[in-house]
Amino acid sequence: VFHAINKLKLIATGDIGCYTLGALPPLSAMDTCVDMGASITNALGLEYSLKGRDKRKIVAVIGDSTFYHSGITGLIDLVYNKGTSTVIILDNSITAMTGHQDNPGTGKTLMGEDSPKFDLERLIKGLGIEHVYSVDSYNLEEVANLIKRETERSAPSVIIARRPCILLPEMKKKKFDKYEIDENKCTGCQMCVKLGCPAISFDKEKKKALINKSLCVGCSLCFQVCKFGAIKKVQGE
Incomplete structure (x- = not known):
């Protein structure tokens, strides 16, 4: 919102x-x-x-x-x-x-x-x-x-x-699909970081976004804002 x-x-x-x-x-x-x-x-x-x-x-x-x-x-x-x-x-x-x-x-x-x-x-x-x-x-x-x-x-x-x-x-009992960053496609634009999601951070040395899977709840917001297809769903985790 x-x-x-x-x-x-x-x-x-x-x-x-x-x-x-x-x-x-x-x-x-x-x-x-x-x-x-x-x-x-x-x-x-x-x-x-x-x-x-x-x-x-x-x-x-x-x-x-x-x-x-x-x-x-x-x-x-x-x-x-x-x-x-x-x-x-x-x-x-x-x-x-x-x-x-x-x-x-x-x-x-x-x-x-x-x-x-x-x-x-x-x-x-x-x-x-x-x-x-x-x-x-x-x-x-x-x-x-x-x-x-x-x-x-x-x-x-x-x-x-x-x-x-x-x-x-x-909600804690539910299992969610997780998301991860494809570093080969990530441009470092930080659009996903701007969502303020606790699971997403930015590696300043690599200039790539990172997703902590232990914090990811599968909301898919990062997936929706990424214009470069650098975020993908990982099922079964």
Whole structure:
């Protein structure tokens, strides 16, 4: 998502969560971070204050648990005050940053009891947002195209980017295809490094990218950004 935000040169108002790291290099894709829920109201404020002075489009980036905690009122504010910003909800199916606590979207209470599982799409549409779309956050092209389309819309919209947190117990049990660098094809452009993936580093002496297979989770983002076919899938590892 942050790769697409950078590529589209958008203003991104951030929130509190793992994704706050998107403000740091190499992504450097988040422009504000105030408190929980502030991403949406900050986007609305910037939309009005920058009108006629900055042509860049604005997106608010917020996690699913933060949205349930304090983003709903901001979305109501966006609709009520006729804002046109796009809100991107990063739905990883848990409250990840603070230790994988459950939230209204998981179907469990903090005590592990079954509870009603809220439907994000229905909730958002009930708040007056007509344009609500979900996307696989591992599909770079689809994510970028959807963000571009929605930020050009003269109405508020919400994009829900979904992928479960890789640190969830059930995800740790899964086996993923790994990726590796073909040094003969790698040009050292560092496009894969700019993804900010913990598994990818750069050998300054060889001027080649490296993938640590023990950290690779097979998301394929590096494979998608490499224009030289230097990254390939290694099955069965």
